[in-house]
Amino acid sequence: MNQKQYVLAIDSGTTSTRAVLFDHGCQIVGIAQQEGTLFYPYPGWVEQDAEEVWDLTVKVIHEVLAKCDVKPSQVAAIGISNQRETSVIWDKKTGKPIYHALVWQSKQTTDVCRSWASYNDMVHKKTGLRVDPYFSASKISWLLDHVEGARQRAENGDLLFGTIDTWLVWKLSGGKTHITDVSNASRTLLYNIHACQWDDELLKTFNIPAMLLPEVKATSEVYTMTDPDLLDGRSIPIGAVVGDQQAALFGQGCFVEGMVKNTFGTGGFMLMNTGQDIVDSKSGLLSTIAWKLGDRLYYALEGSIFVSGSTMKWLRDQLGLYESTKITEQWANDVEDTAGVYFVPAFVGLGAPYWNDTCKAEISGLTLGANKKHIVRAALESMAYQSKDVLDAMVKDSGIPIKNLKVDGGASANNFLLQFLSDLLRCEVERYKIQELTSLGAAFLAGMAVDYWHIEDFIIESDRVFVPKAPQEQMDAYYAGWQRAVRRCMQE
Numbered sequence: 503m504n505q506k507q508y509v510l511a512i513d514s515g516t517t518s519t520r521a522v523l524f525d526h527g528c529q530i531v532g533i534a535q536q537e538g539t540l541f542y543p544y545p546g547w548v549e550q551d552a553e554e555v556w557d558l559t560v561k562v563i564h565e566v567l568a569k570c571d572v573k574p575s576q577v578a579a580i581g582i583s584n585q586r587e588t589s590v591i592w593d594k595k596t597g598k599p600i601y602h603a604l605v606w607q608s609k610q611t612t613d614v615c616r617s618w619a620s621y622n623d624m625v626h627k628k629t630g631l632r633v634d635p636y637f638s639a640s641k642i643s644w645l646l647d648h649v650e651g652a653r654q655r656a657e658n659g660d661l662l663f664g665t666i667d668t669w670l671v672w673k674l675s676g677g678k679t680h681i682t683d684v685s686n687a688s689r690t691l692l693y694n695i696h697a698c699q700w701d702d703e704l705l706k707t708f709n710i711p712a713m714l715l716p717e718v719k720a721t722s723e724v725y726t727m728t729d730p731d732l733l734d735g736r737s738i739p740i741g742a743v744v745g746d747q748q749a750a751l752f753g754q755g756c757f758v759e760g761m762v763k764n765t766f767g768t769g770g771f772m773l774m775n776t777g778q779d780i781v782d783s784k785s786g787l788l789s790t791i792a793w794k795l796g797d798r799l800y801y802a803l804e805g806s807i808f809v810s811g812s813t814m815k816w817l818r819d820q821l822g823l824y825e826s827t828k829i830t831e832q833w834a835n836d837v838e839d840t841a842g843v844y845f846v847p848a849f850v851g852l853g854a855p856y857w858n859d860t861c862k863a864e865i866s867g868l869t870l871g872a873n874k875k876h877i878v879r880a881a882l883e884s885m886a887y888q889s890k891d892v893l894d895a896m897v898k899d900s901g902i903p904i905k906n907l908k909v910d911g912g913a914s915a916n917n918f919l920l921q922f923l924s925d926l927l928r929c930e931v932e933r934y935k936i937q938e939l940t941s942l943g944a945a946f947l948a949g950m951a952v953d954y955w956h957i958e959d960f961i962i963e964s965d966r967v968f969v970p971k972a973p974q975e976q977m978d979a980y981y982a983g984w985q986r987a988v989r990r991c992m993q994e
């Protein structure tokens with residue numbers, strides 16, 4: 503009997519790990535999700551336990567298959583999307599990480615980056631990025647210098663480095679396969695996006711042994727098979743690994759040059775497909791690889807915002823303002839405005855377009871009349887203001903006006919946020935019925951690698967289009983207040 507086949511996406515995000523099962527009609531059949539632990543050992547440091555990330559991955563895979571009553575033999579391929587830049591180094595023989603994973607948001611490498619400041623121009627030319635603790639290179643250097651004996655072990659060829667995709671493929675393959683794809687490699691600060699290879703000059707400059715690095719592959723191809731011990735003796739092809747933001751660009755159907763998406767997850771990431779051209783930003787954005795299909799490379803222009811949805815998590819977990827983030831939409835609508843409150847969520851400094859790694863978050867404009875609903879509304883509005891900062895830079899760099907912005911990610915469920923965003927940006931904001939577009943992107947790329955899908959099979963349905971309603975003058979006045987708040991926050 504011919505059994506129905508599915509594609510499984512694993513989305514390893516900063517806040518949570520999900521497994522999402524898709525059918526051939528690009529519909530979600532089931533989801534399993536687990537929130538992981540983030541460690542904050544010192545101010546500005548953010549770490550994860552890579553072993554926990556792996557345990558949660560195994561758990562969600564088993565959970566989703568059981569929930570949907572799907573056997574491993576019915577999974578045509580696995581695709582992985584992952585939080586990018588987060589760096590793990592582990593021992594080749596034991597498979598044990600030598601230290602926690604240093605998360606992309608983490609700032610323990612600020613001093614390393616200070617000492618690398620003079621390389622910024624070279625780095626930008628070769629990688630499309632900038633010297634910043636955000637990217638993997640300074641994290642690798644820090645791990646090699648701070649974990650006793652690590653540098654020597656790396657030089658002996660005993661250690662392996664990976665971003666989360668590489669770690670998961672290595673674990674899924676039973677320790678056989680050490681690879682990454684171009685979209686993830688392009689976030690390390692070590693990959694030359696013109697020549698498409700690890701850059702020897704950068705490796706030498708940053709004193710990083712090439713032996714640590716994974717082989718770089720296309721975004722959609724069968725890299726390896728899963729270890730049969732993992733899934734009832736079956737081996738499943740792993741057909742895609744892709745950075746989660748590039749996966750969302752793909753999952754949003756942004757296949758054509760000039761199309762833009764904004765994901766509101768832990769951070770906020772706006773990406774524009776720039777086709778086969780590298781657009782060099784003069785306004786604080788990054789040039790990055792979107793994906794490689796066959797021999798063809800596609801690029802993107804990116805505005806990376808370090809803290810977006812995680813402000814809502816902070817208000818929940820650290821201030822205990824509410825139990826479920828869902829309530830924030832109602833609270834924001836309960837008040838007419840923020841009563842003059844601004845929330846600049848510079849918890850780990852500010853990313854694009856400011857790139858200030860020392861400023862700290864501020865809530866300003868408080869009066870005795872301000873209450874928790876004003877603060878929650880200011881936090882939601884900050885996500886929209888940050889998107890406008892980046893969108894304005896993107897229009898300037900690309901010369902392309904943006905009339906329609908596609909949104910996804912956990913916080914895109916919030917209607918208040920999306921209406922405010924549309925009012926502020928003066929453009930359509932479109933949300934699709936499937937909010938798991940990162941997973942769809944990874945699944946579809948994996949499905950293409952095994953001929954389960956071809957590009958013409960790609961379908962997504964619009965859920966709601968938000969159009970500007972509030973007067974422009976009012977929005978301009980709000981935004982001017984935001985810009986003042988950001989300037990204050992960046993003053994030493």
Ligand SMILES: Nc1ncnc2c1ncn2[C@@H]1O[C@H](COP(=O)(O)OP(=O)(O)O)[C@@H](O)[C@H]1O
Binds near residue numbers: 518813828831913
């Ligand atoms: N209804 C909501 N309103 C605002 N923020 C939300 C809402 N639901 C979830 N979030 C925020 O979105 C983030 C989770 O988004 P998600 O896309 O799952 O993140 P990631 O992929 O980084 O793990 C959390 O930081 C959470 O606080």
Ligand SMILES: O=P(O)(O)OC[C@H](O)CO
Binds near residue numbers: 586746747769
């Ligand atoms: O965890 P997310 O979804 O906010 O994504 C993290 C980014 O990939 C970091 O560059």
